[in-house]
Amino acid sequence: MAQELAAAAAATGAPVATTAAPPTNGSSTTVVSDELLPELLNIFTAILLGYLFGRFNFISREGARNFAACAAKLLLPVLLFCGVSTVDFYSEKFALLKTFLIGISITKAVSFFFIALVVLATDRTPEKWGRAGTRAIFMSQSEDFSIGLPIFLALYAKTNPIMISLLFLAAPISLIVLNPIGFILMEYGSTRKKEGKFTCRTMLRILLKVIKNPITWSAFVGLIVNFSTRGQLPDIIYKAPNGGLLGSMTIGFPFISQFALGLIIVGKLSSMKTEHMPVALGLIIAKVVMVPFLGRGVVLALGAGPDIAQATFIYSSLPATMGVFLYAMQYDVSPHRVAISSLLGVIFAGPVLFIVAVLSALDSSALVN
Numbered sequence: 001m002a003q004e005l006a007a008a009a010a011a012t013g014a015p016v017a018t019t020a021a022p023p024t025n026g027s028s029t030t031v032v033s034d035e036l037l038p039e040l041l042n043i044f045t046a047i048l049l050g051y052l053f054g055r056f057n058f059i060s061r062e063g064a065r066n067f068a069a070c071a072a073k074l075l076l077p078v079l080l081f082c083g084v085s086t087v088d089f090y091s092e093k094f095a096l097l098k099t100f101l102i103g104i105s106i107t108k109a110v111s112f113f114f115i116a117l118v119v120l121a122t123d124r125t126p127e128k129w130g131r132a133g134t135r136a137i138f139m140s141q142s143e144d145f146s147i148g149l150p151i152f153l154a155l156y157a158k159t160n161p162i163m164i165s166l167l168f169l170a171a172p173i174s175l176i177v178l179n180p181i182g183f184i185l186m187e188y189g190s191t192r193k194k195e196g197k198f199t200c201r202t203m204l205r206i207l208l209k210v211i212k213n214p215i216t217w218s219a220f221v222g223l224i225v226n227f228s229t230r231g232q233l234p235d236i237i238y239k240a241p242n243g244g245l246l247g248s249m250t251i252g253f254p255f256i257s258q259f260a261l262g263l264i265i266v267g268k269l270s271s272m273k274t275e276h277m278p279v280a281l282g283l284i285i286a287k288v289v290m291v292p293f294l295g296r297g298v299v300l301a302l303g304a305g306p307d308i309a310q311a312t313f314i315y316s317s318l319p320a321t322m323g324v325f326l327y328a329m330q331y332d333v334s335p336h337r338v339a340i341s342s343l344l345g346v347i348f349a350g351p352v353l354f355i356v357a358v359l360s361a362l363d364s365s366a367l368v369n
Contacts, residue, residue, distance in 0.1 A: 036357050039154035040350050043147055046255050047346070050262020064263035071146075071260045072323075075253040077218035079145060082238050082246050083168035084222030086231050093162050097169060100308050103299035104170045107316060111291050112140040112178050115283075116185065129189030130333030133182035134324055138283055138341060139291065141174040142318035143349075146257035151314070151353065163311045170315065172219045180210045186331040261346065264322050268339040280341040283320075287345060288352050292316040317356045319345035 050067075053059045059067070088094060119132040142148060144167050156163040183206050191198045210216055225233070238244040242251040295316035296309050304312070320342055328338035 035154040035158075036151065036354060039150050040354060043150055043254075043258055044350050046258035047262040047265070050259035051265050052262075053259075054263040054266035059263060064260070064266070067256065067260040067263055071253065071257040073214050075249060075256060076145060077214040078246050079149075079250045079253050080168065080171065080215060081218040081222040081225075082233075082250055083165070084172075084219055085225040085229070085233060086238070087165045087168055087226060088162070088231050089226065090230055096305070096308055097162070097165060099299060099302050099304045100166050100312060101169050103302050103304065103308075103312060104166075104295060104315070105173050106298050107291065107295040107312075108140040108170075108173050108178060110294065111286075112136045112181070115139045115286070116182075126193055127189060127333055129192065130186045130328075130331050131189075133185030133189070134328045134331075134333050134338055135283060136185070137174075137179055137182040137327065138320045138324045138338065139287055140178050141321045141324065142315070143261075143321050143346075144171045144315075144318065145253065146261060147349065147353075148315060148318045150254050151318075151357075152311075155314070155357065156311070160307060163307065166311055166315065175213075175215050176210070176219065180206060182327075183209070186327065186333060189333065190331050261322055264325070265343055265346070268325075268343045273336070276337045276340050279337050280344055283341045284345050284348060287320055288317055288348065288356075292356065314353070314357055317349075317353055319349040322346070 054061075054064055087097075113136070115138075116132040116136040119135055120128055123131060125131075148167055149164070152164045152167060184203070187202055187206055188198050191202065233239075233244070236244055238246040242248055292313050296313045299312045300309050322342050325335065325339050325342050327333075328335040
């Protein structure tokens with residue numbers, strides 16, 4: 001058991017824990033208050049610093065784009081590669097992760113297609129295809145690593161580090177499977193507005209865009225390396241928590257990505273108008289209320305234990321990625337509404353995640369007892 005947990009910790013750079021006993025009610029809430037609250041404070045302090053640096057022009061817009069590009073095109077692919085290539089697929093503990101993987105796949109797919117169908121059925125404007133794509137991605141893709149990874153490290157690194165591997169299994173579902181469907185919807189809407197034809201060449205262009213994304217191929221390469229090495233990278237390449245060539249890069253991702261998120265927020269408050277609020281609030285409520293309960297219900301129906309149900313509930317409460325705003329800007333699909341939804345989602349994420357973690361910890365302990 002200790003070896004299995006050590007392997008799981010190595011997959012994410014988390015401190016190695018030798019025991020993973022089910023937490024009691026008191027210990028669960030203590031971990032939430034002592035570990036999660038300071039981590040949330042660190043996350044939103046970094047985001048606030050990024051916002052202030054951008055707001056007072058200490059960093060230009062070009063610099064903000066460079067920060068975001070560094071986080072998205074270099075550090076995140078390296079982090080994803082290290083995580084996927086060292087996930088322990090070979091121990092009995094992976095049976096728990098399979099339940100989560102199936103459950104979160106169902107949850108993401110249901111929320112994605114439900115929102116897309118609702119938009120297509122209710123929107124009568126020419127932009128409905130693009131809006132369906134952006135809002136579906138909003139519901140299914142979260143800030144898994146900028147916000148989710150520090151939170152999971154705070155909650156599980158010392159008690160149940162194998163839970164941290166869940167993030168590296170969940171992220172590719174959106175990035176590789178669901179997002180391309182959203183891109184197809186947005187591309188189709190864009191060609192209809194221009195009175196063009198949606199051809200096989202358009203489909204090929206979308207496919208190449210997905211394949212050329214560093215995040216996509218880093219996940220695929222990580223899987224190939226994992227199966228070739230049975231989840232054991234040479235120490236000179238990566239050694240948990242931050243050793244090796246790649247480990248020294250992954251340790252900088254959380255702060256840089258959070259700082260870049262703050263830079264991206266600059267200027268979005270000015271787009272907050274009354275007519276945009278109903279859609280934004282509706283998306284946020286669905287993302288932080290409906291999806292977490294849906295995910296928890298699915299994994300419990302699949303026979304998951306309280307720990308997996310708790311982790312699924314917390315993971316599903318993560319705010320939507322700010323990358324959705326960039327997609328909306330690229331395809332000119334209601335970028336102001338998407339910006340407000342993403343911004344409010346990040347602002348509400350702190351108190352929502354803390355409340356969710358406390359409630360899920362209490363509920364998990366009750367189920368164990």
